[in-house]
Amino acid sequence: MGKLSIYIVCLMLILTASCKVDSKFDPIINEDDITVKWPDYFPAPAYDFSGNPITKEGFLLGKKLFYDPILSVDNTISCGSCHQQFAAFAHADHKLSHGIDNKLGVRNSQALFNMIWNTSFFWDGGSKHIEVQPIGPITNPVEMDETVQNVVYKLSQRADYKSLFKAAFNTDSITSQLMLKAIAQFMGAFVSASSKYDKNRIDPIANPFTEDEKLGQTIFESKCASCHVPPLFTDNSFRNNGLDEIFSDSGRYLITNINSDMGKFKVPSLRNIELTYPYMHDGRFETLPQVLNHYSSEIKQSATLDQSLTNGIALNNTEKQQLIAFLKTLTDREFINDPRFKEAN
Amino acid sequence: MKCIYKFFLLNLVIIAIACRKDSSLKKETQDPAIPKPVENIKYGSVRINISNLVGNEMISLNDSVYTNTNGDSFTISKFKYYLSNFTLRNANGELHRQTESYHLIDCQKGSSFTMLIDSVPVGTYNAMNFILGVDSTRNTSGAQIGALDPALGMFWSWNQGYIFLMMEGSSPNSTAPDNMITYHLGGFAQPYNCIRNVNPSFGALDLVVTEKNSSEIEISADLLRLFDTPTLIKFAQTSEGMGGAIAVTLSNNAVNMFKVIDIEN
Numbered sequence: 008m009g010k011l012s013i014y015i016v017c018l019m020l021i022l023t024a025s026c027k028v029d030s031k032f033d034p035i036i037n038e039d040d041i042t043v044k045w046p047d048y049f050p051a052p053a054y055d056f057s058g059n060p061i062t063k064e065g066f067l068l069g070k071k072l073f074y075d076p077i078l079s080v081d082n083t084i085s086c087g088s089c090h091q092q093f094a095a096f097a098h099a100d101h102k103l104s105h106g107i108d109n110k111l112g113v114r115n116s117q118a119l120f121n122m123i124w125n126t127s128f129f130w131d132g133g134s135k136h137i138e139v140q141p142i143g144p145i146t147n148p149v150e151m152d153e154t155v156q157n158v159v160y161k162l163s164q165r166a167d168y169k170s171l172f173k174a175a176f177n178t179d180s181i182t183s184q185l186m187l188k189a190i191a192q193f194m195g196a197f198v199s200a201s202s203k204y205d206k207n208r209i210d211p212i213a214n215p216f217t218e219d220e221k222l223g224q225t226i227f228e229s230k231c232a233s234c235h236v237p238p239l240f241t242d243n244s245f246r247n248n249g250l251d252e253i254f255s256d257s258g259r260y261l262i263t264n265i266n267s268d269m270g271k272f273k274v275p276s277l278r279n280i281e282l283t284y285p286y287m288h289d290g291r292f293e294t295l296p297q298v299l300n301h302y303s304s305e306i307k308q309s310a311t312l313d314q315s316l317t318n319g320i321a322l323n324n325t326e327k328q329q330l331i332a333f334l335k336t337l338t339d340r341e342f343i344n345d346p347r348f349k350e351a352n
Numbered sequence: 353m354k355c356i357y358k359f360f361l362l363n364l365v366i367i368a369i370a371c372r373k374d375s376s377l378k379k380e381t382q383d384p385a386i387p388k389p390v391e392n393i394k395y396g397s398v399r400i401n402i403s404n405l406v407g408n409e410m411i412s413l414n415d416s417v418y419t420n421t422n423g424d425s426f427t428i429s430k431f432k433y434y435l436s437n438f439t440l441r442n443a444n445g446e447l448h449r450q451t452e453s454y455h456l457i458d459c460q461k462g463s464s465f466t467m468l469i470d471s472v473p474v475g476t477y478n479a480m481n482f483i484l485g486v487d488s489t490r491n492t493s494g495a496q497i498g499a500l501d502p503a504l505g506m507f508w509s510w511n512q513g514y515i516f517l518m519m520e521g522s523s524p525n526s527t528a529p530d531n532m533i534t535y536h537l538g539g540f541a542q543p544y545n546c547i548r549n550v551n552p553s554f555g556a557l558d559l560v561v562t563e564k565n566s567s568e569i570e571i572s573a574d575l576l577r578l579f580d581t582p583t584l585i586k587f588a589q590t591s592e593g594m595g596g597a598i599a600v601t602l603s604n605n606a607v608n609m610f611k612v613i614d615i616e617n
Contacts, residue, residue: 138494186496
């Protein structure tokens with residue numbers, strides 16, 4: 008029984024301190040409040056901070072690490088170099104990511120938000136957990152080209168980090184685990200749920216859609232929402248949406264080695280899509296009209312093409328415009344201006 | 353108000369789940385395993401010593417030239433692997449599982465050849481089991497520490513998960529650059545799951561655990577078996593394996609590296 012009451016107290020503490028399902032989701036941002044909140048129409052997150060209770064100190068340490076080029080081999084590139092807040096933490100205007108020595112990556116930098124709902128990370132799902140995900144970019148020769156061991160060493164040589172780790176985790180020893188948990192506290196707090204779409208969903212009378220937005224939403228629901236499932240606008244699955252006949256990047260196959268996964272990529276969220284151009288895993292499309300032309304008339308046939316796309320998605324010009332009007336309601340200016348996530352200067 | 357109510361409900365649900373988990377765990381440890389610490393049960397510890405061999409010789413990195421069963425000569429620059437989830441079984445079939453049982457054996461680090469299983473109920477045991485590799489749960493539970501610290505270089509960064517066994521070296525038979533031979537076994541998803549259970553037989557020997565903490569199990573790990581039992585590996589054909597089908601074949605072989613050579617009580 009004693010055990011049970013400890014459970015209750017712990018759970019109460021964890022839930023009150025770190026995350027909240029909020030039926031009257033209040034997007035007003037208080038810079039000192041790092042509580043992770045989301046509206047009640049969001050599903051339960053995959054990562055709930057229960058093994059990594061979010062604290063102000065942990066969050067601020069994670070933020071410092073995210074924006075610190077110390078994580079790269081020659082101290083020139085930070086996570087923030089390729090993930091910029093004004094672009095919803097994608098890499099604005101870069102088809103393929105640029106890393107150390109300006110080496111070109113093979114993929115388009117992903118936007119970062121609502122990641123506690125992700126069941127995997129990267130275009131091919133090669134990472135299964137938000138905490139260990141940063142080991143990818145830190146050690147990738149075309150990104151930060153470092154080793155985890157050396158990053159931990161560099162951090163432990165710095166007095167400022169020593170006291171920040173002490174404040175966050177009450178320990179004198181800096182470990183990869185604590186570094187990764189701090190980054191997870193920071194990135195995990197990126198919740199984008201204050202777009203016009205959300206405001207309309209919570210209170211359609213106070214925040215009405217225009218006629219085009221409304222019609223666009225109807226088209227979206229019948230033609231796109233099977234994969235880009237609201238409210239997160241992804242179903243976390245891997246699919247081939249007909250970009251190629253022959254795959255220069257095998258996508259999900261690289262992870263599973265299963266033939267039926269050839270050329271499949273993670274269905275990306277479409278929240279903030281207006282800001283995260285260029286589009287697709289290799290950044291091949293610059294604009295939303297190009298993306299819609301792809302779906303309406305450029306679908307390439309291949310063995311793994313998603314069945315629902317075999318004949319493309321019929322869209323006339325008016326429908327395309329309406330669809331784009333709806334997609335733009337997914338832009339979350341409060342998120343991209345949220346001072347809690349801004350690089351400190 | 354509605355919010356608080358919901359919040360309370362959510363708590364209740366989670367508590368219910370937590371309680372369920374708790375009771376099912378209890379069941380698991382009672383039956384068939386030995387009940388958890390009770391006053392009148394006595395405990396001892398068991399030391400496990402691993403000898404890493406090529407045939408009958410202790411492995412010496414870099415300089416020594418060895419020959420595999422196919423007749424290919426080779427040198428070894430790295431040989432390391434995870435052993436985890438050690439379990440001992442007594443004559444009644446009762447199990448003692450070590451908790452937090454993760455060990456990285458690294459030929460570069462002699463201190464890694466010895467492991468301790470503690471809090472073992474006093475008694476006579478006649479079988480053991482361990483995993484070569486890391487269970488899938490720990491592969492997907494976020495940032496780990498100790499033997500599972502990703503800074504130890506046994507973590508794949510893009511297809512994330514632990515490398516269960518790493519063997520690198522060179523052989524004149526290898527056609528890879530610099531005649532390298534490189535085998536990184538890992539991956540925990542079907543059909544390329546490389547997690548393997550190992551049950552090296554105690555033979556006629558018994559492990560007697562007493563409060564004197566004096567029992568030791570001597571295990572040999574013969575690298576030659578990685579390349580011949582049951583599948584013969586020819587370096588000319590297979591100079592590299594990083595997950596996938598080759599890693600599965602090599603993992604099936606790797607199980608046969610381990611033998612209990614002695615037990616001291």
